[in-house]
Amino acid sequence: MxxxxxxxxxxxxxxxxxxxxxLRVDWNDTARDAAAVLRDAGVDADSLDLWKMLDAADEAGVRDELEREIAAHEREGARLSDxxxxxxxxxxxxxxxxxxxxxxxxxxxxxxxxxxxxxxxxxxxxxxxxxxxxxxxxxxxxxxxxxxxxxxxxxxxxxxxxxxxxxxxxxxxxxxxxxxxxxx
CATH class of the missing domain: 3.40.50.1000 (HAD superfamily/HAD-like)
Structure with a gap:
């Protein structure tokens, strides 16, 4: 390198x-858990990537909840990072x-x-x-x-x-x- x-x-x-x-983040698990946050808010997130989920969370008023979910995965990935x-x-x-x-x-x-x-x-x-x-x-x-x-x-x-x-x-x-x- x-x-x-x-x-x-x-x-x-x-x-x-x-x-x-x-960071050792399983982004598929992160997206699945983020989609669950949006589903709980009445948003169909199955076809959205994480960036679009953040936008949808803004529109649904659940950005803070979604950020907490994604950040939890990132913190774990940070603890295991290389x-x-x-x-x-x-x-x-x-x-x-x-x-x-x-x-x-x-x-x-x-x-x-x-x-x-x-x-x-x-x-x-x-x-x-x-x-x-x-x-x-x-x-x-x-x-x-x-x-x-x-x-x-x-x-x-x-x-x-x-x-x-x-x-x-x-x-x-x-x-x-x-x-x-x-x-x-």
Whole structure:
């Protein structure tokens, strides 16, 4: 694995899953349990993916319940997660660092704790921290704000085209953790 060269930047924001760790989440079980939450609210979710379920939960007024269900799966996956090589760079880079993720903030924090990375991270923004999610730039810009760092001196490191689009929309440099995009 070839890690990105981040030495030209004064701060780094990392995606979490697929970048610093691999969360061991059974997404099929998560979707099944999320669909049950929606069915209980009178919503037919059988044909919806998790992202569309979140939208449907907003419309049905059960977003908080659905978030709790998904986050529970993510927290368990975080406890069982595997540390990836870039996590070693995070622990050693000596610059302000943050995490901006599509996972729930508390699941991010569990993964960081499990892998002894929490002391190296200055800000964590998850799917449920702000009102929007990647590829909207708000989560990434909020991470930088909490780090007291401007977009011009930082880089966002991720594993997907969605991460790259987020960085572009936020006006921040981007590097893939390894290779190229794995999907939006």
């Amino acid at each position: 070839t890690l990105p060269d981040l030495s030209a930047f004064d701060a780094v924001v990392y995606d979490l899953d697929g970048t610093l760790v691999d 540390r990836l090589p870039l996590a070693d760079l995070l622990a050693e880079d000596g610059v302000p660092s943050g995490v901006c993720s599509l996972n729930a903030e508390d699941a991010c924090r569990v993964a960081l704790d499990v892998h002894d990375l929490s002391d190296h991270v200055d800000a964590v923004v998850g799917r449920d921290t702000v009102a929007t999610q990647k590829p909207d730039p708000e989560p990434l810009l909020t991470t930088l704000e909490r780090m007291a760092v401007g977009p011009d001196s930082a880089v966002f490191v991720g594993d997907s085209a969605r991460d790259e689009v987020t960085a572009d929309r936020a006006g921040i440099a981007f590097r893939y953790v390894d290779g190229g995009p794995s999907g939006v």
